[in-house]
Amino acid sequence: MNKKIIIRTLEKIALYMELKGENPFKVSAFRKAAQALELDQRSLDEIDDVTKLKGIGKGTGDVIIDLMENGKSSVLEELQEEVPKGLVPLMKLQGMGGKKIAKLYKELGIDSAESLKQACLDHQIQKLPGFGPKSEDKILKELMEFDSKPGRHPIWKTEEAVEFINGVLSEIKEVSEYSVAGSYRRTKETSKDLDFIVATAQPAVVKEQLLAALPIQETIASGDTKVSVTVEFQDPIDIDFRLVAPEEFVTALHHFTGSKDHNVKMRQLAKSQNKKISEYGVEQEDGTVATFASETDFYAHFGLPFIPPTVREDGRELDLLDDIPQLVELVDIQGDMHMHTTWSDGAHSLTEMIDACRAHNYNYMVITDHSEYLKVANGLTPERLLKQNAEIRELNKKYDDIEVLSGTEMDILPDGSLDFDDSVLEQLDFVIASIHSSFQQPQEQIMARLLTAMKNPHVDMIAHPTGRIVGQRGGYDPDMEQLLDWAKEYGKIVELNASPYRLDLAVEHLEMAQEKGVPVAINTDAHAIEQLDVMAIGVRHAQKAWLKKDNVVNTWPLEKLKEYLKK
DNA sequence: GCCGTTTTCGGCCCGACTGTTTTCAGTCG
Numbered sequence: 001m002n003k004k005i006i007i008r009t010l011e012k013i014a015l016y017m018e019l020k021g022e023n024p025f026k027v028s029a030f031r032k033a034a035q036a037l038e039l040d041q042r043s044l045d046e047i048d049d050v051t052k053l054k055g056i057g058k059g060t061g062d063v064i065i066d067l068m069e070n071g072k073s074s075v076l077e078e079l080q081e082e083v084p085k086g087l088v089p090l091m092k093l094q095g096m097g098g099k100k101i102a103k104l105y106k107e108l109g110i111d112s113a114e115s116l117k118q119a120c121l122d123h124q125i126q127k128l129p130g131f132g133p134k135s136e137d138k139i140l141k142e143l144m145e146f147d148s149k150p151g152r153h154p155i156w157k158t159e160e161a162v163e164f165i166n167g168v169l170s171e172i173k174e175v176s177e178y179s180v181a182g183s184y185r186r187t188k189e190t191s192k193d194l195d196f197i198v199a200t201a202q203p204a205v206v207k208e209q210l211l212a213a214l215p216i217q218e219t220i221a222s223g224d225t226k227v228s229v230t231v232e233f234q235d236p237i238d239i240d241f242r243l244v245a246p247e248e249f250v251t252a253l254h255h256f257t258g259s260k261d262h263n264v265k266m267r268q269l270a271k272s273q274n275k276k277i278s279e280y281g282v283e284q285e286d287g288t289v290a291t292f293a294s295e296t297d298f299y300a301h302f303g304l305p306f307i308p309p310t311v312r313e314d315g316r317e318l319d320l321l322d323d324i325p326q327l328v329e330l331v332d333i334q335g336d337m338h339m340h341t342t343w344s345d346g347a348h349s350l351t352e353m354i355d356a357c358r359a360h361n362y363n364y365m366v367i368t369d370h371s372e373y374l375k376v377a378n379g380l381t382p383e384r385l386l387k388q389n390a391e392i393r394e395l396n397k398k399y400d401d402i403e404v405l406s407g408t409e410m411d412i413l414p415d416g417s418l419d420f421d422d423s424v425l426e427q428l429d430f431v432i433a434s435i436h437s438s439f440q441q442p443q444e445q446i447m448a449r450l451l452t453a454m455k456n457p458h459v460d461m462i463a464h465p466t467g468r469i470v471g472q473r474g475g476y477d478p479d480m481e482q483l484l485d486w487a488k489e490y491g492k493i494v495e496l497n498a499s500p501y502r503l504d505l506a507v508e509h510l511e512m513a514q515e516k517g518v519p520v521a522i523n524t525d526a527h528a529i530e531q532l533d534v535m536a537i538g539v540r541h542a543q544k545a546w547l548k549k550d551n552v553v554n555t556w557p558l559e560k561l562k563e564y565l566k567k
Numbered sequence: 568g569c570c571g572t573t574t575t576c577g578g579c580c581c582g583a584c585t586g587t588t589t590t591c592a593g594t595c596g
Contacts, residue, residue, distance in 0.1 A: 025579055029568035057569050095585080097594050132587060182596090195596085221595095223584055240596080242583095255581090260596065267580040278581055 001068045003044045009073050010034035016079035019087045021102030033060035086112030093142045117143050152190035153237055154471030156500040161233045168213045174202045176246045181256040186309045187540040189470045189503050193238035197253045203243035248280050250292040255279035262312035310543035326548040330539045332555040335364035338523035343388050344369035345377035347528035356529035364403040364558045366430045371419035373411040374436055382424045403558055405429040414438035416449045425458035434463035439476040446476050454486045460565055461493040464504040480509050487518045493553055496522045498538020510545035521553045
């Protein structure tokens, strides 16, 4: 039995219990059990007694045993008989939870989105105790927009909204401090909505100016301290603003940065120290409330080091405090090993890219224009590549603050062959192999192509190994376990492409790479000098996978890197 | 349903907002 299936089943049971209107603590017990399994690195076979895990007891343990022995869960089956399947999607409706849905089912026999809609039209909903005309209108409106509302927004779309709002907030003089919070601050690759913390002594004034400055489609909530709106950018996106007093800024920022799991852990820790955390401060045993000048001070108050937002996810971070100083940071990055120039499809010349990298204080950089096959990107023929190579060698002599290495981003062709001969490749300092075509091939064929690149002794790195675009396309679906095993066997580097469009490898695959001892390079794949800045996003994405700087090759000094590439 | 050197029973993170109420339940983050 697959561990993932067990985790999903426990979560499903929790969901169905919620739809039944079950005791919320019982519901969360099943979610906690699922999480306990997920956080345990061991496979199912390696765990001899699941009930020994914290959070798994008799009830949830029996479900797991039932699943392992019979391949199904009788608990879930009974729930599914009791609770109509059509209720599940109703949980996605804004303002609807298990209790309300259970009531609708019990009182009116509503068992699907369709029957709910009809009940609204017949004005049956407002007759129910606890519901009213407003609820009925809201549900109907939500149901109409059901399919058109986008789910999660990829980071490359939200970036624009964040910059715009930062601009607005910086213009309001009553705002003393502000910051984006939530999953965006944690550098999740997608966000459901955006959260901003705004410190001000005059919340009413700020609220008014803020609402006036945004292209608001709809106001979801508008209280004294919390304003929720849907704003029209490329796509409509929900934004929460929290208006807090200046002294509360840090605790509010921490609270709304989350994650939820991180906050729960922090509050439990606080409680064990007889303190109480809320967004307004930390209440001490004597009833006084402490506030802080920085998040570093906030963590120090509990005897903790600063925990970066990127790792505030599943609660693991509080058990991995010793690993935090080893995490890769932007200041550790010594060079960028993947970028394009006007020789292929880049916007800036060789010297412009070099100067931009020098401005980033890099010690080295690699020019890696596209290869011949990629005609749309003006890929280099062997002749042009060798000419560029000579030019780079010549240019490199001019700089003593940076080493400019000569490389290529070579296509792995659909038939599995490589775009350049060994006689060409051997003249270069660094060879990237990557796939830009025939994504729809079956996995065996994709893997065969990758294997050719792996086996070529001149290839140093596989770029954007899955070809995905966050929130848009899945990529070519390689067998990642196999790919990483080969990378280990043949001594290849795998890329973390830092472009917010790609973030390829994804977090779970980066974790897998580190576990297997496969080195990672964080590169921008810049096609223009501004894009060199996405290194910061790449580094934060790497932190989410707990990548240590020693496992990131472009934190290494040039000599160490050269030594490694020789092998 | 899970957990426990303060507890085998009574907690389980905490607070804002809405829409329903006339003091509060449900939902959300």
